Amino acid sequence: MNLKSERRGIHVDQSELLCKKGCGYYGNPAWQGFCSKCWREEYHKARQKQIQEDWELAERLQREEEEAYASSQSTQGAQSLTFSKFEEKKTNEKTRKVTTVKKFFTASSRAGAKKALAGKLKEIQEAKAPSPSIHRQASIETDRVSKEFIEFIRTYQKPGQDIYKQCKLFLDTMSHKRELSIEEQSECAQDFYQNVADRLQTRWKVPPEKVEKAMDEVEKYIMTRQYKYVFCPETTDDEKKDLAVQKRIRALHWVTPQMLCVPVSEEIPEVSDMVVKAITDIIEMDSKRVPRDKLACITKCSKHIFNAIKITKNEPASADDFLPTLIYIVLKGNPPRLQSNIQYITRFCNPSRLMTGEDGYYFTNLCCAVAFIEKLDAQSLNLSQEDFDRFMTGQTSPKKQESDSFSPDVCLGVKQMCKSLDLLSQLNERQERIVSEAKKLEKDLIDWTDGITKEVEDIVEKYPLEIKAKSQALAAIDSENVENDKLPPPLQPQVYAG
Amino acid sequence: MAAGAGAAAGGRSFSFKVVLLGEGCVGKTSLVLRYCENKFNDKHITTLQASFLTKKLNIGGKRVNLAIWDTAGQERFHALGPIYYRDSNGAILVYDITDEDSFQKVKNWVKELRKMLGNEICLCIVGNKIDLEKERHVSVQEAEMYAESVGAKHYHTSAKQNKGIEELFLDLCKRMIETAQVDERARGNGSSQSGTARRGVQIIDDEPQVQSSGGCCSSG
Numbered sequence: 001m002n003l004k005s006e007r008r009g010i011h012v013d014q015s016e017l018l019c020k021k022g023c024g025y026y027g028n029p030a031w032q033g034f035c036s037k038c039w040r041e042e043y044h045k046a047r048q049k050q051i052q053e054d055w056e057l058a059e060r061l062q063r064e065e066e067e068a069y070a071s072s073q074s075t076q077g078a079q080s081l082t083f084s085k086f087e088e089k090k091t092n093e094k095t096r097k098v099t100t101v102k103k104f105f106t107a108s109s110r111a112g113a114k115k116a117l118a119g120k121l122k123e124i125q126e127a128k129a130p131s132p133s134i135h136r137q138a139s140i141e142t143d144r145v146s147k148e149f150i151e152f153i154r155t156y157q158k159p160g161q162d163i164y165k166q167c168k169l170f171l172d173t174m175s176h177k178r179e180l181s182i183e184e185q186s187e188c189a190q191d192f193y194q195n196v197a198d199r200l201q202t203r204w205k206v207p208p209e210k211v212e213k214a215m216d217e218v219e220k221y222i223m224t225r226q227y228k229y230v231f232c233p234e235t236t237d238d239e240k241k242d243l244a245v246q247k248r249i250r251a252l253h254w255v256t257p258q259m260l261c262v263p264v265s266e267e268i269p270e271v272s273d274m275v276v277k278a279i280t281d282i283i284e285m286d287s288k289r290v291p292r293d294k295l296a297c298i299t300k301c302s303k304h305i306f307n308a309i310k311i312t313k314n315e316p317a318s319a320d321d322f323l324p325t326l327i328y329i330v331l332k333g334n335p336p337r338l339q340s341n342i343q344y345i346t347r348f349c350n351p352s353r354l355m356t357g358e359d360g361y362y363f364t365n366l367c368c369a370v371a372f373i374e375k376l377d378a379q380s381l382n383l384s385q386e387d388f389d390r391f392m393t394g395q396t397s398p399k400k401q402e403s404d405s406f407s408p409d410v411c412l413g414v415k416q417m418c419k420s421l422d423l424l425s426q427l428n429e430r431q432e433r434i435v436s437e438a439k440k441l442e443k444d445l446i447d448w449t450d451g452i453t454k455e456v457e458d459i460v461e462k463y464p465l466e467i468k469a470k471s472q473a474l475a476a477i478d479s480e481n482v483e484n485d486k487l488p489p490p491l492q493p494q495v496y497a498g
Numbered sequence: 499m500a501a502g503a504g505a506a507a508g509g510r511s512f513s514f515k516v517v518l519l520g521e522g523c524v525g526k527t528s529l530v531l532r533y534c535e536n537k538f539n540d541k542h543i544t545t546l547q548a549s550f551l552t553k554k555l556n557i558g559g560k561r562v563n564l565a566i567w568d569t570a571g572q573e574r575f576h577a578l579g580p581i582y583y584r585d586s587n588g589a590i591l592v593y594d595i596t597d598e599d600s601f602q603k604v605k606n607w608v609k610e611l612r613k614m615l616g617n618e619i620c621l622c623i624v625g626n627k628i629d630l631e632k633e634r635h636v637s638v639q640e641a642e643m644y645a646e647s648v649g650a651k652h653y654h655t656s657a658k659q660n661k662g663i664e665e666l667f668l669d670l671c672k673r674m675i676e677t678a679q680v681d682e683r684a685r686g687n688g689s690s691q692s693g694t695a696r697r698g699v700q701i702i703d704d705e706p707q708v709q710s711s712g713g714c715c716s717s718g
Contacts, residue, residue, distance in 0.1 A: 306546045316527075316547050320571055358550050358565075362550075368582065372574075379574070380574040
């Protein structure tokens with residue numbers, strides 16, 4: 001397309017400007033050289049196939065919802081009752097989403113829903129832009145998960161079919177049970193997990209590892225579908241608790257790592273990197289729909305924490321190190337809808353994963369962290385009650401070491417940079433000192449050698465070395481002693497006349 | 499499936515959760531690292547963390563998956579204990595024989611555990627650091643008598659010298675298998691009725707309001 005318009009710039013020909021189809025109208029590069037009419041036709045043809053596919057999808061979705069819809073007919077009255085409540089209670093975006101989804105399937109007739117969905121699809125395609133409709137994205141995801149599930153379950157052959165039937169049955173039953181309290185729904189889900197696992201193991205004799213894998217997929221499949229109904233449901237005060245925790249964490253913004261005795265030093269760039277990653281992971285948890293995926297986020301976060309501790313302390317982290325750090329991460333990250341997520345995982349996660357596995361351990365620690373934050377008081381931070389109160393009411397904030405030279409809104413990177421610059425200049429200074437010291441030392445050494453030479457020369461001058469001839473001494477070695485002449489003359493033999 | 503008491507439906511393989519309780523410096527971490535990695539204070543420890551470790555055992559033909567949960571021992575986290583030890587099959591309570599206080603802490607935990615989990619849980623009281631026998635401040639007799647009085651077993655260990663640790667875990671596993679089997683039998687073959695202690699962790703301190711199936715009363 002680009003190429004074509006360039007060429008036209010050089011070689012403008014009447015035929016080039018006309019519609020490629022030769023209908024006589026002018027074409028437009030934006031329509032790939034077609035006129036508007038031909039383009040629409042061409043485009044339509046190209047998209048027809050995709051629309052057809054999407055139509056099939058819509059039909060299938062509709063079929064799936066049909067049963068649920070038929071059954072919900074009987075409880076229509078009750079549902080509209082919840083609707084009015086919905087309207088009153090919608091306090092966040094999520095509730096609005098759920099409402100549209102519900103409206104979509106309950107308010108319109110079957111054919112109407114299909115038409116609406118198809119219409120929506122067309123709209124999306126013609127707008128040629130990613131749809132902002134969350135509902136649409138959600139159903140795409142649901143669809144993808146279904147496809148994957150069916151593909152996966154096929155590998156299990158007969159037991160797979162059975163499990164698929166069970167899942168369908170369960171989803172169907174659950175759609176009747178929307179009015180039950182969340183605890184009862186959770187109970188149903190847990191029973192379902194238990195039953196499916198037992199069935200696979202005892203009836204179909206599937207080996208344990210395969211059971212575990214199948215259970216993961218089952219959880220993924222049913223919870224993707226159930227999510228919108230059972231995550232932070234309006235029958236509970238989960239949302240209220242979310243807000244309370246969020247507010248609490250915000251009020252505790254002044255808590256420093258030192259107060260919590262966090263064994264992590266954010267001065268080290270790698271460590272602060274890990275801390276940021278851990279925070280990202282824990283925040284990401286809210287975006288997942290399947291309990292297991294949420295757990296995976298917590299685990300990823302924990303691994304980053306362990307890394308941070310390992311780098312700082314150079315030994316494997318114990319729980320004594322891990323929990324305070326996790327608390328600190330939660331305080332720093334303030335993850336959205338924390339309570340709702342915890343409750344959702346508790347209620348709808350496959351229990352075997354939650355009880356004994358590694359994921360379960362990290363999840364338990366997160367629960368501990370939240371419980372600690374909720375109950376946190378002066379004593380648990382080793383502060384006096386007065387200090388704690390003052391910090392909580394925002395009268396003062398604890399002095400941070402770095403706060404003297406930085407305003408609080410300077411970002412971390414800049415702070416790190418300033419610190420590094422500081423260190424560098426210190427290093428530079430020290431280096432200069434070393435160089436000057438070295439020069440001095442060199443000079444001293446030279447002076448010293450000079451000095452020594454001079455001294456030696458002086459001494460040599462003062463005491464010149466005189467070599468005297470030693471002729472006598474040499475001769476005397478084997479002769480009589482030097483002092484001989486002082487001695488009396490040797491005795492002469494005397495002859496006595498006898 | 500590792501639900502409930504942790505026993506598989508077939509009964510040949512078990513999954514146990516063991517919590518590790520003890521004050522800050524009693525050597526909890528050294529103990530499990532010695533057990534799982536056979537290393538002590540080693541700079542070459544490869545594990546990233548020592549807070550959650552697993553070990554597979556085979557005891558008399560029975561496969562056992564042991565998950566060891568370390569807990570934060572600082573006083574400020576004491577109140578969080580119940581969240582950690584919920585649904586555990588065993589607890590290892592560690593004290594430092596040179597530190598009277600740490601033994602006192604163990605006593606508190608025992609009381610709590612018995613209150614929350616009854617006799618379902620196998621308790622081990624462990625006097626660690628017997629390599630420092632000269633500085634002993636908790637008498638052997640006192641510790642062993644106390645353990646007996648609360649239905650726990652007492653062990654002497656040294657993570658430094660690798661003494662008594664293997665025995666401790668082996669013994670604990672045997673006891674947990676026994677408990678699980680008794681439990682299974684009592685439940686009548688186990689598999690059908692395991693809905694009791696299945697639920698995981700709940701951190702809400704107030705009772706969740708159980709609503710009647712009417713469903714539309716406001717939640718306030």
